[in-house]
Amino acid sequence: MVAHSHHLYGRRSDGTLAAFCSATRELLVARSFRDITVAEIISCTPYARSSFYHYFDSKDDVLVSLAASVLAGMRRDPGEWALRLCADDMGTRSESWSEVFALWSRHDAILGAVIEEVHRSPAIAALWQKAVGKVVATVAVQVRSRCAADEVKSASAETIAAIVVCGIERILYVSSRGVEPRFPDVRATAEALDWLMSALLGRTTPLQASRWTASVSNDSADSFEIETQNSSFVTATSATAILEAMRILLLDCSVDKLSVARITRHAKVSRSTFYFYFESKEAAFVALYRDVADTxxxxxxxxxxxxxxxxxxxxxxxxxxxxxxxxxxxxxxSVLHEWPRAPELRLIYQTGMAAQVASLEALIVKDRAAGLAPAGPPAGELAAVLLWTMERAVAGALAAQPDMTDLETVVSCLVELFAAVVYGRS
Structure with a gap:
């Protein structure tokens, strides 16, 4: 049950439902959806618990109603918006990007919550994938019409479109949530996102191309050194057993459903031993992730x-x-699906991504100076857009998202996308 109808939110005749939706929206401004409880939502309204459950089965249903209301209120259908972003005319694309940024800025609390919960909640995933699917289908048609058959080698047009659309979604999220410092707000992503779309479609008129020159930063790319997450502190046999047990158990269970008791049983250690090495299950998971991040x-x-x-x-x-x-x-x-909604993981993940963006930025600067890569958006912005797109694509493949179900195919497509975005190679 999801509010009988998504469009009830906003109907003046039903103040009860609107009150629950409005209360949730206000709470999302300052709190993550993960931390908001049904009791808190109810306490912000004059209505009883029974009234809440008349309309909703859970707080997830409230978010679904809010998101449906946002999507229903879009000036354009998602497919029409996607078609305009694929246009050759810069004015049309610029206007369309502005519409997208305005929509996201107005509703960033709701849309951010949707992104954070999409891999956890089937109801939220179903609603979001329906909207995303329209955009992907439209972009896929453009990919087919603009690219010769032998130019799309590694994947279907739908997979290529899904990767780029998911990348746009991720960039909007990390910019609005303050995760990516190179993008202080969603509007700052316009040029790099349009460059990404131009590379996809073989377009030669990206936004603001006239102001891009071959000049590069004075920073020395040769002096760049990667910073690792320093995972070597976990060396004791018992700690290693705990992490190995956790890794194996994660094959069948998500982090939020995995208990310390189950981990200790599998590792054959006591509960006190677990807490000697790790403050919590989340701390153990962060330690497990650090090794993967370093690699x-x-x-x-x-x-x-x-x-x-x-x-x-x-x-x-x-x-x-x-x-x-x-x-x-x-x-x-687990990391790719959990970091947006897990505070204990978000900072360490953000640090790891920042190191990789810096590495790619240095490489782009160096290759532009050497004439290997064409001039384009600022190297840091381009590196951020490309890496967050790749990160989101891998997350989609691991979640078996529509049109991205095969990881090897997605990886092959990302290799081609990297060459096109950074080096202009088809």
Missing amino acids: AAMALHRLHAIDRSDATQLADALVRWLRIDEHSMAVMR
């Missing part, structure tokens, strides 16, 4: 050592960076 960061840094004018070498290095081995698969699936 990924070092793999990206190896791009600096290869001959990037050689397309084969570049592709091989990118595949090694993006491919997730079986040992890391369960950890990365």
Whole structure:
């Protein structure tokens, strides 16, 4: 049950339902959806608990109603918006990006909550995927019409479109949530996002192209050093057993449903031993993630050592960076799906992403100076857009999202996208 009808929110004849929705919206301004309880929502209205459950089965249903109301109030259908973003005319695209940014800015509390909960709640996922699916379908048509058959080698047009659309979603989220410092607000993402779309469609008129020159930063790319998450402190046998047990259990269970009792049973250690090494289940998970993050960061840094004018070498290095081995698969699936809604994980994840963005930024600066990469948006902004797009695409593949169900196909597509965005190679 989701409020009998999503469109009830906003009907003046039903003040009770509107009150619950309004209360939730106000709470979302200062609190994460994860921390808001049904009791708090009810306490912000003059209505009883029984009234809440007349309309909703859970607080998830309230968020679904709020999100449905936002989508229903869009000036354009999602498919029409996507078609305008694919236009050759810069004025049309600029107007469309402005509409998107205005919508997200007005409703960032609701849309941010949807992104944070989409991998946890089937109801939220169903609503969001319906809207995203319209955008993907429209962009896929444009991919087919603009690219010759032999130019789309690694994936279907739908997969390519899904990757880019999910990237746009992620960039809007991290900019509105203050996760990516290079984008202080959603409007700051316009040029880099349009460059991403231009690379996808082979377009030669990205926004603000006239102001981009071949000038580069004075920072020395050669002096860049990757910072790892310093995971070596976990060396004791018992601590290692705990982390290995957790990794294995995550193959079948999400972090939020995994108990300390189950971890200690599998690791064959006592509860007191667990808490000797880790303050909480979340702290153990962060330690587990650090090792995976260090491996990924070092793999990206190896791009600096290869001959990037050689397309084969570049592709091989990118595949090694993006491919997730079986040992890391369960950890990365949980991390990618949990970090937006888990405060204890968000900071460490943000730090790891910042290091990778800095690494790619240094590489782009160096290759622009060497004439390997064309001029474009500021290197840091382009690096951030590309990496967050890749991060979201891998998360979608691990969640078996529509049109992104095969990780190997998604990785192959990301390799081609990287070459197109950074080097202008088809």
